[in-house]
Amino acid sequence: MSDPLLTRLTPPDVGKDLADRVVDTFATTTGPLGEVLVARSTEGVTYVRPVDDPDGFRAEYRRRLGRPLVPDDRSVPAIDARTRVDLRACSSFERDVLDATASIPAGQTRPYGWVAREVGRPAAVRAVGTVLARNPVPLIVPCHRVTRADGSLGRYMLGEAAKARLLAAEGADLDRLAGFTTAGVVLIGSDTTGIACLPSCHHARRITDAHRVPFRSAAAAREAGYRGCLVCRPGM
DNA sequence: CAGACGGCGTAAG
DNA sequence: TCTTACGCCGTCT
Known part of the structure; x- marks a missing residue:
């Protein structure tokens, strides 16, 4: 006692x-x-x-x-992006990847390579895909916002159709994104600021038609004298 | 511990 | 455009 x-x-x-x-x-x-x-x-x-x-x-x-x-016989609150998660079972790399993914604003998308850069392992693109394929908390950590480098949606644990539904429900303009993919456009610049953004960055969406400059690669944007947006960090 | 395995990215055919 | 091949790298077996 x-x-x-x-x-x-x-x-x-x-x-x-x-x-x-x-x-x-x-x-x-x-x-x-x-x-x-x-x-x-x-x-x-x-x-x-x-x-x-x-x-x-x-x-x-x-x-x-x-x-x-x-x-659990208690009633469980609905899940959303604000739901607290317990990621103690994850490796530090996995946690980093999930954290970076959680930082993508609703309705926006970022490439797998972007997540890899954000966690400081720019060459671990494929490993990022592996982590997200096994995301323990999909829908809370929004792995549906991570797309291929060309802007196509790529695969999703719950099916590509679900990925599209989720993004559309968040206000993403999938037709617009698909248009960029078809045109090979991966960055959008503003010729008034000399700054280039990922297409779904909210800054990119504010550029008026007359000043919008599409780029097919980071190298092309750089050669044209543009720098990367500090908000969406396109990695250029 | 070596090897296989991917929600990738790119180049090449 | 679509397909294939291959490098990449953290995990799992």
């Missing part, structure tokens, strides 16, 4: 919610695409997947997180 060692090792508030501290819980809740399965620790959401197969969810959870998972 008054074992000094036990007293020292036991946090003062461990009591009725002890179970909460050693097992994670899961339940269905709503996200931007409808119902999803969500697992949580005391620190935040640890895992999000489609409702398809709960058995696979639990198996995969155990394999990846290595923690027990029990059903």
